[in-house]
Amino acid sequence: MNYATVTTPNRRVRRTILSIKNKGGVGGSHLTIATATLLRMSADGAFTTVLVDLNGSTGTTISKMGERDADGLLREEQSLEHGVPAIDLFDPDQRGRLLPLTQIEDRFLILDGPAASLNTFRALTENLDAxxxxxxxxxxxxxxxxxxxxxxxxxxxxxxxxxxxMFGDQARYVVVRSMLGYKPNDYVLWDSAEYCDKFGQVVSGRSKAMLTEMGGRVLDMPTLTPKVLARAEALKVPFAEALTSPLLALDEQLSVRKWLNAWASQLDLIRDMLGLDADFVWTVA
Structure with a gap:
């Protein structure tokens, strides 16, 4: 089915959200963390969201969102609804676990792919691919x-x-532009119809056109003040807790709140892709 030409009704279909990339430093983990945080806060018991770190037990997502014991150590067993189970995408023996994971009944399954995860999906096992x-x-x-x-x-x-x-018309596509240190007009290579190098070879331009042909969307990931992000990370305070944590100053709490609200506004632009009902309300609380 080609999502560029077929319109489906806003049904309560379960969603798998796969954040995937080859290069690091593009904000993929904060994208998945913020999305899972918002869905969990906004669910009001109507659905559950599972967040999985594909970089194993040492990944960014589990370190920021994982369940911890009284000593602050990550629990070896992470619950699906509140913790962050981990799969090491670079371990051939673990990749096969991705397919059974799709069988869970939870409404949202969010997978945080680390750098080089896109290439890894080309050959999950000897027989299975994207x-x-x-x-x-x-x-x-x-x-x-x-x-x-x-x-x-x-x-x-x-x-x-x-x-x-790799995924063809079996998926819907969302490109998320990082705004950390960038402005929309910095995306000249993305916006250009054809950007050529000094030898006259087209090096950019088809990416945006291909996304449009597939009915894809573009979102902008807002920036959380780096100082606030660094403090919250060092304190091991997840974003949901950061909204009211006494470990953070009031301006820091408000910065996290404004950042999450800004991302909620962006996600609202794809509520049809996410299968969210018209009366669904994003809640940052």
Whole structure:
């Protein structure tokens, strides 16, 4: 099914959100963390959200959102609804666990892919690839939403056509432009119809066109003040707790709140892709 030409009603279909990239430093983990935080806060008991770190037990997402014991150590067993289970995508023996994961009944399954995860999906096992993962989602009654975080640099933008080529019309696509140190007009390579190098070779331009052809969308990831982010990370205070944590100053709490609200406004632009009802309200509390 080609999502560029077929319009489906806003159904309560379960969603798998896969954040995938090849280059680091594009904000992929904060994208998934903020999305899971907002969905969990806004659910009001109507649904559950599972967040999985594909960089194993040492990944960014589990370190920021994982359940901890009284000594602050990550629990070896993470609950699906509140913790962050981990799968090491770079361990061939663990990759196969991705397909059974699609069978869970939770409304949202969010997968945080680390740097080089896009290439790894080309061959999950000797026999299975990205297409098989997409089909497993479809067979389990899940819609696959592939989120691709990018910066203005060519190496990260190149992940967009690569992802579309891998998953084809079995997925919906959302490109998320990082605003950390960037402005919209910095994305000249993304916006240009054809950007050529000094030899006259087209090096950029088809990525945005391919996304449009597939009916994809573009969101902008807002920036959380780096000082506030650094403090929250060092204190091991997840974003949901940071809203009221006495460990953070009032201005820091408000900064996190404004950042989450800004991202909620962006996610609201794809509420149809996420299968959220018209009366769904994003709640930052």
């Amino acid at each position: 297409g098989d993962f997409a089909r497993a989602n479809a067979n389990a009654g899940r819609d696959l939403v592939v989120m691709i975080p990018i910066t203005p640099h060519l190496a990260s933008i190149a992940a967009v056509p690569d992802a579309i080529a």
